[in-house]
Amino acid sequence: MRIIGDGFLARNLAEEFGDRFPGVTALACGVSSTSTAAPAEYDREAQVLYDALDTCARQGRQLLFFSTASFSMYGFTDGGEGAAESDPVRPPNTYGRHKLALESVVRSFGVEYLVLRLSHAVGGHQRPHQLLPTLVRQIRAGEVTVHQGAHRDLLDVRDLLHAVGRLLGDGVSGEVLNVASGVPQPVESIVTAIERRLGVTARRLERPGSPAVTRVSLERLRRFVPDFRATPDEKYLDALLDAYLPYYTALSRA
Template identity: 50%
Template sequence: MDIVGTGFLARSLRPLAGRHPGIVALAAGESRTSGASDVDYAREAALLRDVAKQCAADGQRLLFFSTAATGLYGLAEGPGREDTPVTPASPYGAHKLALEEQLRDSGVDYLILRLAHLVGPHGRHHQLIPTLVRQVRAGEVALHRGAARDLIGVRDMLTITDRLLAAGVRADTVNVASGFAAPVEDIVDHLAHALRLVPRKKYVDTGVGYAISTEKLHALVPHVADLGFDSDYYRRVLNDFIAAGGHA
């Protein structure tokens, strides 16, 4: 696998660099779920176009990472599925969906993975868990009432990606998630307990609860059943993050 990018996702994929020849993983582009500009989005679209063109010329498959977060599935009725139309809930979700369509229309061999909130060492400063950890340490956390998020650890994302590529899955879109969305307040409480801190909570009434369907994932990668995805999974992911230093 050739990896395009140098950030959190690209670094997380490095253990697969010696596997899956003929695969190009596009792990670069805009990762901010808010605050990005049209210029930022256009830059990522141009990068995808260039990488797809090169993959087509070289006969390679392009592995593209999209989102399964609230920006895409936040307005879905029931668990967000890959095979049903979705109405993006944010400009970021609309952008990622547009990139998916751009890739499908390009004619290149591809696989699209829609990622839940990826958690692991060296996460970006603006990502959910590093942001919450900073707020807990600062003594005050802004909570969106009713919000829930599906977390997935880096190691499990790697295992799933490895299995999907080994199985030859192509021309498809797959949610990569635990299938369990934890209330953000529970996530904060667990982080605070692990860090032995008691932050103040400031509530905002704009939270979004949602769920991600993992039915297709389980069908394509039966091994997912052994990864321990359950309602307590997010706690183990957070424990691993704290044990690794808990820093962005």
């Protein structure tokens, strides 16, 4: 696999796949924060994508592109099965509109492709500005900001890598697929679980808000990856924190 990028996703892909899938180019260097507002960062990601597509077209390679299955793409969803890839979308912010536009470029370019819309992937090699490292850092400092009603669908990067390996191994192409845990976690619960493991209680700066949940459908993904982790139970968050909290704690000391 040829991997463009050196951040969280890129490093996990490199460790997992190495020389496997030599005909695939994975674009893992895009804008990583939904709050990014700098046009230059969006322009840079677009140009890298255009260049990668040109190379894939010349060399007959498949492009693996990572988009978003977060609020930025789907907004806040009602209950039920969640938002499907074929549902009409009206991305509510610049980040989501940017990702949707790049998806369109990928689909129209004429190369083999696989677009994966990710929720909030977590694991080793995360950057300090991402959600869990930020919460750990704030909690250890004694004060954490919590937006009431906010939820995040946390996806273990190991589950993502399993799905990528299965999809590419089976030659899946020309698809746009949600990859998520399927169960958005209340941020208040995430904070409490971190505090319990660290043995501290931080002062919470609560910001008012209404229930804010983005739930996506995994039905289409499971057609291709039947052994993708079933809808997680309440132990999914515990498993994530048990696996990665030591890394996040060390990162907060850096």
